[in-house]
Amino acid sequence: MCYNRKRVIWLLCGALIALATCFFQYRYDNKYNFPGPRAREGVLDLSQYAEDQPFFILAYGWELYPQLLLAPGEFDGHEPLFVYLGQYGGFEGANGSGSPHGCATYRLTILLPDQSKEYALELPEIYTASRVWINGAPVQSLGDVSDARGKPSTRTGMITFQAVGQAEIVVQAADYSHYYSGMVYPPAFGSVLAVSDLLTSRLLRTCIVTAAALTIGILYLTIGVKTGEERQKMTLFALSCLAFSLYAVYPLFHQFGAGIWSYRLEDVSFYLFLLMLTALHCSLCGIDGRPRRIVLGVGSSVALLSLVFPALLAERGLSVMMAYSWFLDGYKLLLFGWLIVTALFNRQKDGDTDGPLLAGLCAIAISMMFQTVVPVFEPVRTGWMTENAGFLLILLLAGVLWFGTVKAFADRATLTENTRLMKKQFSLQEENYRIVSENFAEIRRMRHDLRHHLNAVMELARQHQYEELEHYISGCEVSANQAVQPALCENHAVNAVLNYYIQQCGQKGIPLELKVSLPPELKLEDWNLGLLFGNLLENAVEASEKVPKDRQSVKVYSRIAGGNLLLTVKNAWDGQFIASGEKIASTKHEGAGIGISSVRALVDKCGGQFFLTPGEQEFVVSVVLWQQI
Structure with a gap:
């Protein structure tokens, strides 16, 4: 098989950047690898660490009471499971029924220094109704955990409280309508300033990424509508950016407590983003005909499935949910393989910007593969691996737009200069034509006057006035030389x-x-x-x-x-x-x-x-x- 060496170099660059970034995130920006002590059997000892580290991630050692709603003071006589958050996607862990739906109670006791201090606790999404207590006092209630048919409510945020000696965190959660249930994402705990800065940095990152993708998408859409050249590619660029902006904006929706629709929008926009990337990849690699129709048909079907199927999962069992999850993971892995193989072994000649864009697509493929196959991962400060790779592609698209704009201005300046020189050349030709015309007119006049000159010469010769004849002929020669400009x-x-x-x-x-x-x-x-x-x-x-x-x-x-x-x-x-x-x-x-x-x-x-x-x-x-x- 034949491959393009230049393209391979770009793909290797994209793959190396993606692998390095994913490894760095997994190792150094992963809630499950976050430095600090870990809770054991429901107790986290921070009495010696609270002043040394601004915040901690509460991922391990939680007490889990499946299918029980227990308030503070009601735990006696109940045996808990000890889990890390995210170990189960729902309430299926050892509850006897295997159902991911129902309810559960989580508890964690944190040992703190003896002096009173104000602390902050991040509250990530808890699906899909919850009540939270700190040291026996209720601090948050979203939805109705006791009503299976109640309206779901999720929201991210932060709560603050005063504590001395210890802090008991109790969370009741219930879910009957989502494919996740209960506490899935580990929260952050620490000083008010540290937790607030952490949440603000995430929110700021979301705003920057979303605004950048949306702006670049609108610019490409405007250019694609206004210009006829490469309109299809411009439109694909625009739709990729717009789909990514919808996918990246979900933390803002969750911050303000948007409904379940926001999670469906997140899923659909992600698979629409992958669909647009697939179409863009086909365009860059020259994949047409039946292979293009097949791969785009599969991508469209997955995007439609991500819109329709989650609404049906609430009535299905754990096996159906797991099958759906495995199907999506398999699609991502197959898409990863298809992107890499078709990019490597393709004879389409690259344009000026195709190599960097293929490198960006390769980075997304690597990040999807990495995020799918690695053990538990959730970022602390940065975004998810696929989000970061997608934003890299958006930046590359911005670079392509900048490159095209600069090239257009340079071409316009060259065209303007060439037009000026052409106008000068035309004026030179006109001047040359005028001179030639004047020369011809002068020659005609001289031919007309030649008879008179010959008569004068003959008369001077007849009278033997040879000196005057010489002066007369010299004057005629000078006049002729002045009349005709030499070529x-x-x-x-x-x-x-x-x-x-x-x-x-x-x-x-x-x-x-x-x-x-x-x-x-x-x-x-x-x-x-x-x-x-x-x-x-x-x-x-x-x-x-x-x-x-x-x-x-x-x-x-x-x-x-x-x-x-x-x-x-x-x-x-x-x-x-x-x-x-x-x-x-x-x-x-x-x-x-x-x-x-x-x-x-x-x-x-x-x-x-x-x-x-x-x-x-x-x-x-x-x-x-x-x-x-």
């Missing part, structure tokens, strides 16, 4: 440009040396030939103006050798030369010089060669265009 070369386009710059150099007192011998017809079009000579001569004259009068000079040499056009322009200069790669900085404005760039682009287009030699006294530009006759 500098046989090529009319070049002749017009050279005549213009002869006048310019004459007005500015710059010595101009011309040794140009070109045939009337060349393979290079006249207007391109005029741009070539006009750009180089204009730069040469402007450079010569900046040096003292005694050093000013412009020299132009051009001829045909072996069928190839050879052109060399030399000029005096002040030694100011700034180059970055193949680009030469302009001395008239910021950025690269448009004239030299235009000449280089013309030479590259014709398959020629371009040489710059900035010497101590002279700046030399040489051009070779192959096989021009």
